[in-house]
Amino acid sequence: MEKECSNEACTKESCEGCPSKGKPDFHAELNAASRIGHVIGVVSGKGGVGKSLVTASLANAMRAQGYRVGILDADITGPSIPRMYGLHGPAPVDDAGICPPQAANGIKVMSVNLLLPGEDEPVIWRGPIIASMVKQFWTDVAWGELDYLFVDMPPGTGDVPLTVFQSLPVEGIVIVTSPQDLVKMIVTKAYKMAQMMAVPVLGVIENYSYAVCPDCGRKIEVFGESHVEEAAASMGLPVLGRMPIQTEYARAADSGRFAEVQNEYLDEAAAALRK
Secondary structure, three states, rough: OOOOOOOOOOOHHHHOOOOOOOOOOOOOOOOOEEEEEEEEEEOOOOOOHHHHHHHHHHHHHHHHOOOOEEEEOOOOOOOOOHHHOOOOOOOOOOEEEEOOEEEOOOOEEOOOOHOOOOOOOOOOOOHHHHHHHHHHHOOOOEEEEEEEEEOOOOOOOOOOHHHHHHHOOEEEEEEEEEOOOOOHHHHHHHHHHHHOOOEEEEEEEEOOOOOOOOOOOOOOOOOOOOOOOOOOOOOOOOOEEEOOOOOHHHHHOOOOOHOOOOHHHHHHHHHHHHO
């Protein structure tokens, strides 16, 4: 039997032309012990651009402003978020589900590294199993009350990004790239996937933009001239930040102290998230 519409102004005839009619809803049911306000994806068209660094920096920025924040580490085969925050498993489990450990600044984190018997154990799984694990981070993890949940995606446009876009109510994504000639291709791939999945793109963040000479303060474009402005403009996207190479950020991540980092280069990105 067809379910009746609760809107009195809606009739069976008027519903026939609705673009959503007949479309399946793949969204997974959120864990009963979770209340999440905004889900933001952090994506890249290729690996090695510092996507996890950007994810953690944005999470720290929103947490510093008083928001309740979580990070879902969807990069199953290359998880790095727990190490950056000095978190170790196993994650505790209670009647509500898996309890995400909290970093020193209060950010809740869930990652496959917090479930494996050893942090250096490789994840040798096929795509469908990896995608299923990401979905379980939504259905089986008791996140509690969160204002923002950041999803650190694996690079590319494969099974996991597709699962996240279909299963989670992603409100927008941030695309991370680097200053190389192929930047436009990288950004365009991620942008087109978001368009196909009807997910808004909030903007682009460039990492490794330059290095600052410690003696004279001159900006050195280590990876060549940046093309991010023109690439973003061609798609009508704003550039939300350009991050230089910062050795202190890398040291904080390697030593598990990233909760202490406040990345000033992403202030504009944080402002966009508040909107």
